[in-house]
Amino acid sequence: MGESRTELLGWLNDLLQVNYNKVEQCGTGGAYCQIMDSVFGDVPMTRVKMNAKHEYEFIANFKVLQNIFRSHKIEKPIPVERLVKCKMQDNLEFLQWIKRFWDSNYGGQGYDPVGRRKGAPTDSPATIAPLAPTARAGGLSAGTARAGGGKTPIGGHRAASTQPHEVVQLRTQLAEMSTHLEGLEKERDFYFNKLRDIEVMVQQQMEELESKGADDETLREIQKVLYSTEEGFEVPDQPVDEEETF
Template sequence: MSSRTDLLAWVNELLQINYTKVEQCGSGGAYCQIMDSIYGDVPMNRVKMSAKHEYEYLANFKVLQNVFKAKRIDKPIPVEKLVKCKMQDNLEFLQWIKKFWEANYGGQGYDAVARRKGAALEPPATVAPVPTSRSTPGVAGGNRAGGRTPLGGFRSGSALSNEHVQQLQAQVAELNGQLEGLEKERDFYFEKLREIEILVQEQIESTEESGKEESVVFGKIQKILYSTEDGFEVPEQGVPVDEEETF
């Protein structure tokens, strides 16, 4: 398999672009033009090589899917993974597409810039940004004098508002799910530590009552349980604190 450095050098030379990361292929534009270098009939006028938004990424992959279907290429395209611009997912797909190119490219000359009709090309972002009120398309300078985005959503007239709201809602739902899992894990380990603490305390009190010498092991365990770090101090005595928050 080709390394990331080799793949980037190959893509940049073939397509006359200046990608610096494999993740930038997640915009879909490079994949489309690689296929165009093989067949010469990809509708490049529909490919946004400087895509900045996820809806543009998805549009590029729609073009790529149509090419695969028309050429009867039996290879699933993991669009949902690729558009997230993760290095490993795009590295694996780029390795496959390079092998496909090597097996099918006829050696004919390919003018990548001409196929893009000389359009200005900027490397795509590795994460598709979600527009905010400061970067609303069509507003000079990013802000409209006296205008603010309503709390309920985006300005009326934005063709992308519903899609962006759905993206944000999905992100919130995912984060809430992760938070719930972390809280359950925290409670699970807290209960275990609490049981150990009670057991150690009972053993120490038992040795004190019987007049026996305190167990060195239990003393060390208790010291570990009560040790602190900077920024995570045990509250002062007499100050009521929720045990869950203290943990």
Template structure:
């Protein structure tokens, strides 16, 4: 049996000098990167986003972790798609494995976690931040981006002067608007991130198909990939003026 959640969080906070309260926070990937850095001291911590709040940032952290696993010949698979969802059970199992690996490989050397990340903030949310403040107060609310601002210090239902209540309601709504704006920006960045990768794949496939056609050859696998890239679903319409893939002219 591995350590309990409480024991793991206490160990993690002591090692990394952070203030995590839930195992789910490890789903951002930053803590996993720094655990490995405490062993080997060669993780590019300047590139690790310890206060990541969006899934595309989590994925960036896990790419750094995957590179480190390859570099140190660690053959443990990293279930990135599960971990970035910040679910407790998936991250608990992976954190337990990381703790066992650390116990077996940490050399006992001193480790200054704050200096290694150059004092970068670590206010990581438990999950991707909710759109509205939590119904209950407490430390968990502060783990969400904007949670403290949205919740306010005094409940609106408390006995306050009439002029203060509308003002606090406005502040709450403004916080939710900022929250929504932050989510929208994150979703747009994530969309562009994946679109650029698909576009690169499309270009590479097209170049290879054209090269084979010039030699009088064909590759059914590449054709299948193109079908997937260019397929549409019911209700999806190609925007007016958009060129068909075969009519596009690439400029390099």
């Protein structure tokens, strides 16, 4: 069994001189990078954004972590797609693993976490709300990241350069929502037309029976179902044209 959340957070805060109060905050990737820096001392901390707040920033941090694993021949897969969602269980399991790695490999040398990150802010949000899922996250793993993939300099000092990426993500979300809405509208029209055909058939059959002085209870029940409404739904004052679809 690994350490508890309280024990892990106490160790993490003491080692990195941060003030995390939830394991989920590790999903930004910054803490994992600096833990590895305390072991090897060669992590490019200027490329690690300790106060990352959006998923694309988390992924950039994990690219750095993947490069560390690759350069030091660490075979442990990094479940980036799950970790960046900042769920407690996924990050707890990975933090437990990284603590065991640290216990086995840390040489006891002095470590200055604030100096290594050059005083960069570490105010990782206590409640993480990633901007949006990204397709690229699923393709990132310790063994499949592109060589040199961690060379893109993303950091707090270049926040302006990340803005276009955020805009692209929002536009992609909007396009996906528009496509989904279009599909829902087509599906609605498809089923409305089917119901309209049934309504016409029932009406024609009822009129034919009435002309013969007959009746059909089943057809009347079908009409009740067709004309029933949900509570709060108002039937239009004007009848709907037979060729009109909504």
